[in-house]
Amino acid sequence: xxxxxxxxxxxxxxxxxxxxxxxxxxxxxxxxxxxxxxxxxxxxxxxxxxxxxxxxxxxxxxxxxxxxxxxxxxxxxxxxxxxxxxxxxxxxxxxxxxxxxxxxxxxxxxxxxxxxxxxxxxxxxxxxxxxxxxxxxxxxxxxxxxxxxxxxxxxxxxxxxxxxxxxxxxxxxxxxxxxxxxxxxxxxxxxxxxxxxxxxxxxxxxxxxxxxxxxxxxxxxxxxxxxxxxxxxxxxxxxxxxxxxxxxxxxxxxxxxxxxxxxxxxxxxxxxxxxxxxxxxxxxxxxxxxxxxxxxxxxxxxxxxxxxxxxxxxxxxxxxxxxxxxxxxxxxxxxxxxxxxxxxxxxxxxxxxxxxxxxxxxxxxxxxxxxxxxxxxxxxxxxxxxxxxxxxxxxxxxxxxxxxxxxxxxxxxxxxxxxxxxxxxxxxxxxxxxxxxxxxxxxxxxxxxxxxxxxxxxxxxxxxxxxxxxxxxxxxxxxxxxxxxxxxxxxxxxxxxxxxxxxxxxxxxxxxxxxxxxx
Numbered sequence: 001x002x003x004x005x006x007x008x009x010x011x012x013x014x015x016x017x018x019x020x021x022x023x024x025x026x027x028x029x030x031x032x033x034x035x036x037x038x039x040x041x042x043x044x045x046x047x048x049x050x051x052x053x054x055x056x057x058x059x060x061x062x063x064x065x066x067x068x069x070x071x072x073x074x075x076x077x078x079x080x081x082x083x084x085x086x087x088x089x090x091x092x093x094x095x096x097x098x099x100x101x102x103x104x105x106x107x108x109x110x111x112x113x114x115x116x117x118x119x120x121x122x123x124x125x126x127x128x129x130x131x132x133x134x135x136x137x138x139x140x141x142x143x144x145x146x147x148x149x150x151x152x153x154x155x156x157x158x159x160x161x162x163x164x165x166x167x168x169x170x171x172x173x174x175x176x177x178x179x180x181x182x183x184x185x186x187x188x189x190x191x192x193x194x195x196x197x198x199x200x201x202x203x204x205x206x207x208x209x210x211x212x213x214x215x216x217x218x219x220x221x222x223x224x225x226x227x228x229x230x231x232x233x234x235x236x237x238x239x240x241x242x243x244x245x246x247x248x249x250x251x252x253x254x255x256x257x258x259x260x261x262x263x264x265x266x267x268x269x270x271x272x273x274x275x276x277x278x279x280x281x282x283x284x285x286x287x288x289x290x291x292x293x294x295x296x297x298x299x300x301x302x303x304x305x306x307x308x309x310x311x312x313x314x315x316x317x318x319x320x321x322x323x324x325x326x327x328x329x330x331x332x333x334x335x336x337x338x339x340x341x342x343x344x345x346x347x348x349x350x351x352x353x354x355x356x357x358x359x360x361x362x363x364x365x366x367x368x369x370x371x372x373x374x375x376x377x378x379x380x381x382x383x384x385x386x387x388x389x390x391x392x393x394x395x396x397x398x399x400x401x402x403x404x405x406x407x408x409x410x411x412x413x414x415x416x417x418x419x420x421x422x423x424x425x426x427x428x429x430x431x432x433x434x435x436x437x438x439x440x441x442x443x444x445x446x447x448x449x450x451x452x453x454x455x456x457x458x459x460x461x462x463x464x465x466x467x468x469x470x471x472x473x474x475x476x477x478x479x480x481x482x483x484x485x486x487x488x489x490x491x492x493x494x495x496x497x498x499x500x501x502x503x504x505x506x507x508x509x510x511x512x513x514x515x516x517x518x519x
Contacts, residue, residue: 056115
């Protein structure tokens with residue numbers, strides 16, 4: 001009997017630990033977006049699962065359990081959007097939001113129309129869950145019904161409204177600023193007014209422009225799906241969000257929206273290339289790292305801005321490593337080292353690197369905090385303004401306006417952040433808090449993906465708010481009834497009573513005057 005029980009236990013353990021088969025769709029051509037998804041994909045493979053990854057970045061070396069589906073058409077349709085990033089800074093935030101939606105329509109269709117992806121959709125493969133990047137591509141969520149598997153969202157940025165809608169996660173406008181606005185969780189009355197106005201503007205665009213167009217794509221490419229578009233996009237089992245409370249500020253989340261910010265950081269460091277190591281170590285006054293990320297190319301900077309930056313760096317006592325994507329840079333000072341690529345995390349970990357000049361993307365911001373390096377922010381688009389405003393308000397960074405950037409202000413910011421120890425002290429405290437987690441972000445992400453898979457979508461985690469319209473969620477219909485009733489009681493009813501009394505009194509006066517005349 002004991003042997004039989006032992007065999008059953010072993011068999012149940014094997015069933016519990018058996019690997020799952022996942023599909024991951026990374027629809028953005030942004031390298032930083034891919035890095036987040038790729039980290040999770042490798043983590044799932046390491047945990048014993050298999051995964052098929054749809055992206056524009058096929059791995060160079062084969063990974064056991066990892067299958068690529070290359071979709072180059074996404075690069076073709078998104079190339080113009082990436083090239084236009086520098087120009088986007090001149091546009092108001094209201095237009096930027098529309099631009100994001102229009103980009104979303106292009107890349108959503110671009111993936112659907114890719115020949116490799118079309119061939120994949122015709123396959124008879126089965127998956128235990130679909131992990132889909134949430135990047136202005138709601139129609140792609142129909143893959144979950146297409147393959148009859150739970151939907152898991154992967155947000156490589158923050159909690160935009162169309163992402164929190166997926167799980168009904170609360171976002172009170174009183175202390176949760178929109179991710180495209182440079183506010184923190186302690187907003188003034190004026191900032192709260194702007195936040196509410198922009199959120200209302202976004203809601204109107206979502207309901208009457210963005211979502212109807214995504215619905216058209218959904219119906220076009222998933223004609224066999226039974227579930228309606230709006231029900232489908234609010235049926236996510238889980239959303240992983242590339243954020244963490246220590247990197248930003250506390251805000252409420254639904255049980256199935258999990259913070260996993262920084263899961264692309266594995267904590268492993270590699271020796272720096274000899275030239276870079278020597279350049280840093282031989283600097284008497286240490287060094288500064290300068291990179292505008294993977295999408296923004298410094299070589300595409302307006303020429304006048306390049307000259308302002310060079311004027312600020314020339315004569316600086318620190319040495320500077322600048323990610324500049326050309327072999328030669330005219331008038332480059334001797335204290336500046338340029339390259340089209342740098343091992344960013346390894347450089348930020350170097351003890352002689354004092355600060356990081358950055359565009360303020362979420363990945364770069366997370367890496368700077370992880371390695372305890374203060375930042376000078378030059379935000380250009382999307383959440384970069386929010387991230388850098390938070391850095392300045394928290395005290396670990398300085399934000400500069402790229403539109404008015406000049407040599408004097410840039411030089412002052414560098415001198416200030418390298419001479420004032422308070423910036424480093426603040427960010428090192430944040431680094432300590434961020435690292436002080438029970439599990440690494442990647443371990444946490446892998447656990448939750450496995451959890452919702454084990455429980456066939458984990459419906460018990462889904463909030464009832466996922467089934468409510470925005471007016472139901474905010475009790476707009478209830479408030480209209482309450483205020484309508486109050487209006488009737490306070491204004492209409494007294495007015496009606498007064499009118500009736502006045503009418504009766506008037507009749508009484510007429511009667512009295514008529515009698516007097518007769519007499």
